[in-house]
Amino acid sequence: MKKIVAAKLHGITVTDADLNYHGSITLDPDHCEKVGIFPLEFVEVWNKASGTRISTYVIYGERGSRCCVLNGAAARTCQPRDEIIVCSTVYIEENQIANIKPRVLMFNSDNSVRECLFYDVGTKDDGTMTFAVHEGLPNEVT
Numbered sequence: 001m002k003k004i005v006a007a008k009l010h011g012i013t014v015t016d017a018d019l020n021y022h023g024s025i026t027l028d029p030d031h032c033e034k035v036g037i038f039p040l041e042f043v044e045v046w047n048k049a050s051g052t053r054i055s056t057y058v059i060y061g062e063r064g065s066r067c068c069v070l071n072g073a074a075a076r077t078c079q080p081r082d083e084i085i086v087c088s089t090v091y092i093e094e095n096q097i098a099n100i101k102p103r104v105l106m107f108n109s110d111n112s113v114r115e116c117l118f119y120d121v122g123t124k125d126d127g128t129m130t131f132a133v134h135e136g137l138p139n140e141v142t
Contacts, residue, residue: 023072066111
């Protein structure tokens, strides 16, 4: 089994950090649903400003709020206005990699979606792999 990127929120801006909440990252369900990130799913969070990397779980905030709130201990790793990357992963067999099309949202500073992308891995007849980034989103979340 290989650990593979399943979805990313790339360059989303932290809107708040709540040290006294019981933990997690609160995200707008509109953003999560577009890429296939589920409530309670564990994600990796990478702070572009500090380089800090943590693992936490997702809770859905208010729909349409464009929120990105680090809660509990995670609040110590990011400050409001920091840009972060939220990455969901999946374990798959190596021969399944061409079947997934990880979705990526890129953000403006107000957390409106600037761009939608997806990653596409293929396998040539000789067994070598190809990689491409495409604009838009594939038809299905896998």
